[in-house]
Amino acid sequence: MAVYAWTVCACLSLLIGGYYMKKSGLLFKLGFPIGYFLYAKTSLGYFYHQKRVKKRPASSAPHSKVEPVAVDDSIVIYPVPYLEDNYAYLVVNEKTKRAVAVDPAHHAVLLGALEKYGVTLVGVLVTHKHWDHAGGNYELRKTFPHVPIYGGRKDLPAGTTHFVDPGVDIFIEEMNFHAIWTPGHTVGHIVYFLKSTTPPCLFSGDHLFIGGCGKIFEDNPEVMFQSLQAIKELPSDTLIFPGHEYSWSNLQFALIFDPHNVNVQKKLDNIKKLRLKRQATAPAVLSEELQYNPFLRTDSVALKETLKLKANVSQVDVLRKLRQEKDKFKAAA
Numbered sequence: 001m002a003v004y005a006w007t008v009c010a011c012l013s014l015l016i017g018g019y020y021m022k023k024s025g026l027l028f029k030l031g032f033p034i035g036y037f038l039y040a041k042t043s044l045g046y047f048y049h050q051k052r053v054k055k056r057p058a059s060s061a062p063h064s065k066v067e068p069v070a071v072d073d074s075i076v077i078y079p080v081p082y083l084e085d086n087y088a089y090l091v092v093n094e095k096t097k098r099a100v101a102v103d104p105a106h107h108a109v110l111l112g113a114l115e116k117y118g119v120t121l122v123g124v125l126v127t128h129k130h131w132d133h134a135g136g137n138y139e140l141r142k143t144f145p146h147v148p149i150y151g152g153r154k155d156l157p158a159g160t161t162h163f164v165d166p167g168v169d170i171f172i173e174e175m176n177f178h179a180i181w182t183p184g185h186t187v188g189h190i191v192y193f194l195k196s197t198t199p200p201c202l203f204s205g206d207h208l209f210i211g212g213c214g215k216i217f218e219d220n221p222e223v224m225f226q227s228l229q230a231i232k233e234l235p236s237d238t239l240i241f242p243g244h245e246y247s248w249s250n251l252q253f254a255l256i257f258d259p260h261n262v263n264v265q266k267k268l269d270n271i272k273k274l275r276l277k278r279q280a281t282a283p284a285v286l287s288e289e290l291q292y293n294p295f296l297r298t299d300s301v302a303l304k305e306t307l308k309l310k311a312n313v314s315q316v317d318v319l320r321k322l323r324q325e326k327d328k329f330k331a332a333a
């Protein structure tokens, strides 16, 4: 069994690694869907995730330095970095010292964060089925058998105890998380909108990043476009907490296709300063995100011009082209 597992892990590494190296040959085109299926939809992906976790144990240096974000008088959000660029979050009611965790896929890192901040885990929210977000669920159930783990009914993240439907409100520790269905990255991706705080907060998983959006793995640009429109309808003061630290790459990309946008340049300068010190870049404010994130600005005439698209193409076409370009893009280190 061990030999089999390692063989599978090696194959997955090659296939997924190939994707990230942006290969475009026939072998890749044939191999990637198989590799993706094995990773996302079978327990073989879990072996691969565990291998990654072992390579980045809780004792290793985190990818970013983080600070707690006090949202209002009682709620504080603690970013929890793990693996190469993932973030989980602890949403803590400081009055009761009880916490809801978002996407805690590295069990040992989560346990360390709970101890460090002196909080008790009372709920878990999982944005989607990819193992780097849901891969902690099995161990969570063993360590915290009475803690509910919420995940989308369409995505069915492994280890989930409570499946949620779009539009459902989840109440935990005087906090109200509204589940918004955002298909595109996966068919059942959910973002969690914490609407009981002022300002409200959005845990956006792999749907929306600072300056970017998730790869469209399981749907098409039309669907992703509608999911991004749902974000634009949220209150403009919403704080966005994404699932990965991708801001530096995303803003470099944004500047290429929106070179005269002063908001892009300003944000890029800000991100550069933070990343030179290895500091986390989240959260972002939605009102600002609308000014520099090209994936939320598909109505921009300037973007159409730099993408060499005709003036009458649809916003979905702009999103499709942007996503194609981003998938090929290599950021400076």
Ligand SMILES: [Zn+2]
Pocket (backbone or CB within 6 Å): 128, 130, 185, 206
């Ligand atoms: Zn994902």
